[in-house]
Amino acid sequence: MLNTNKEHVVKWSVQGKIHHPIGGNYRISHDGKPMILPATGGISYNVSVGDSVFNWAGDHVEPGVSIRNENSSENAALMTFACIGNEAKIVSGDAKGKKGYVTGMHGGIDHVLIYFDEETLEDLAIDDKIMIKAYGQGLKLNNYENVHIMNIDPNLFEKLNIKEENGKLKVNVVGKVPAYLMGSGIGSKSAATDGDYDIMTADMEEIKRLGLDKLKFGDLVLLQDCDNTYGVGYLKGAVSIGVVVHSDCVKSGHGPGVTVIMTCKDDTLEGIIDENANIKNYMK
Missing domain, CATH: 2.102.30.10 (tm1086 (SG structure) domain)
Structure with missing residues (x-):
């Protein structure tokens, strides 16, 4: 096993809420076609980790659940300290207590993306709050300072x-x-x-x-x-x-x-x- 400073990496809380999709305007494709397509935000019921990233009738589609904060400083912390693989726990709404994990961070729209199983997705709603055990930033390889x-x-x-x-x-x-x-x-x-x-x-x-x-x-x-x-x-x-x-x-x-x-x-x-x-x- 690689020698890391894992035992000294801080694990703490960050939180966001499921962000309503925004927009609805035309998107111009690389070959000049105006298109109206589903894009970022919300709950993607039929798009998940492990699925192909191609051939969706969408643009920048985010798998699973997309969360953020409207306070820019708080969202910056969410984007920075949430890490892929972190535990994510629903803390409000009908799915309260259910857990998933972070699958990525999407810049520009500044969403943190989270996987939950299909049963849990059905019980979620826009604005439900999700807490993440933020753990990972500061991780180092003790024998590879260049990495x-x-x-x-x-x-x-x-x-x-x-x-x-x-x-x-x-x-x-x-x-x-x-x-x-x-x-x-x-x-x-x-x-x-x-x-x-x-x-x-x-x-x-x-x-x-x-x-x-x-x-x-x-x-x-x-x-x-x-x-x-x-x-x-x-x-x-x-x-x-x-x-x-x-x-x-x-x-x-x-x-x-x-x-x-x-x-x-x-x-x-x-x-x-x-x-x-x-x-x-x-x-x-």
């Missing part, structure tokens, strides 16, 4: 089955994404606070050539030449690992969103292709 970890629960991190070999950390991923495909979210100030950034999918032939057309919500992917250490940008030789958190999009420069969980400025991180590298499988 930065963020946005992941330490208990889930340990389940990723990362192998050490000849000074490398081998991480199971479903695919590898070249830097030229990373779009919306580039230039964000911090991958630990700003949620995610998107794999551009306007060129579906290239997506298919790379085998990325099979991506699912919750898949782990490797981002080539992508440095997320102190911001979100390009650096030749850098490597980042992330989790796919929202669906494909119709807008130019957008596509499935990735929340980063590991990054380094060199090749210490190495991706091993595994079609089962999905948080749903690890959370079982």
Whole structure:
């Protein structure tokens, strides 16, 4: 098992409420078509972790439940300190007491995304409050100071089955994404606070050539030449690992969103292709 500072990472509470979907305006697709589609927010009853991120009649669709706070400072804390794999507990409404887990953070709309089973989803309502045991920010690898970890629960991190070999950390991923495909979210100030950034999918032939057309919500992917250490940008030789958190999009420069969980400025991180590298499988 990797040597971490897990025992010193603070576990505390953050909370949000199920956010009503907003908008309803036309979205212009990358090929110039005006479209009215379901998008972000609310409760997605038939879209869940483990489902394909493609072919939904929607845009930036978020699986499961989307929460936020209207107070911007409180929502910034929710977005920053909620981590993938954290326990989420419903604290109001008909489903009070039921538990799920965080599956990602979506920047721009600033939602934290949560998985609950189908029975629980049926008992939820807009504005129900959900508390998260925020645990993960500050997690470090004691023997790899060049590798930065963020946005992941330490208990889930340990389940990723990362192998050490000849000074490398081998991480199971479903695919590898070249830097030229990373779009919306580039230039964000911090991958630990700003949620995610998107794999551009306007060129579906290239997506298919790379085998990325099979991506699912919750898949782990490797981002080539992508440095997320102190911001979100390009650096030749850098490597980042992330989790796919929202669906494909119709807008130019957008596509499935990735929340980063590991990054380094060199090749210490190495991706091993595994079609089962999905948080749903690890959370079982």
